[in-house]
Amino acid sequence: MKKYWQMFSVFFRIGAFTLGGGYSMIPLIQKEVVEKKRWLSEKDFIDTLAVAQSAPGVMAVNTAIFVGYKLKGLKGSIVTTLGCALPSFIIILLVAMVFTDIKDNEIVNRVFKGIRPVVVALIVTPLWNMSKAAGINWKTVIIPVGVALIIWLTGASPVIFIVLAITGGILFGLIRTRKKKNI
């Protein structure tokens, strides 16, 4: 029982104290899970991150599920997931309750008029580095540009492109390895 409580409180802290989510959560997860509690070795942690990143969904939640399952099976993963998601749930619920009431307030309105274009800039920011990391060149740039334009102009579902990307990636990979074998 004590172990479950520890697992819950560690992931509750991870959920509660990492502003912005995503990659900003990794250092805290590492500190708590690897260095302090020694629930995972450094190598296991890196493997966990690799899986949590490649799987769909929220990375921090994926990590929580993985660590919980390694420690205490299914029950453990439920405990860590709850711990990780609960702080955002509570905070956003409070925000939503207040915000749906005050969003027509004149001052709030002015503040958010300034914030909205900046949010768009924040979303554009990682595109350049991500493109470099993904090895995008003048030939492959057609994929992200095409996907972005089609979704933007036609309102097509992103799900279609994700399914296409997975099947396309596998087919392309298989064809390439087969070609190499023939040579």
Place this chain on the structure above:
Amino acid sequence: MELYLQLFISFFKIGLFGFGGGYAIISLIQHEILSNEWITQSELTDIIAISQMTPGPIGINSATYVGYAATGSVWGAAVATFAVILPSFIIMITVCRFLVILEGNKYLEFALQGLRPTVIGLIGAAALLLMNSQNFIDYKSVILFIAALILSVKFKAHPILLIIGAGIAGFLLY
């Protein structure tokens, strides 16, 4: 009841196909909320800003917010949040059980190679869809956008600082 089911299905889909982290998930959320008219594009932009300044990932935050806004009830928030986590749960538990098969799996590597450029496209789409007349109301919006982009790309300014600065600028300019 139907609304709750629709919320569940939409956020389950978002959780299931949400590859590539927070900003890529926005594109999926956009598609679902636009076809259901749960919240407006500018409200979605506000949630992203709030997400950056509060703890927790965008996926969870937006599920909780949209669930509440669509139903006006805590249960709506709970259903949407549960739905966005459930696919992760099923997938991660399966992966944990069969990890041996997954490590160095060439099919997974191929799939990820296909996903990487696509995810960049999804983020691009999210940005393009948010460049609308609700978010860009006049030339001042364009100036704020360009200034933030330069500060963020060139000077690696922290997102929270940029949002706070933008809020103050908005208060003074409008």
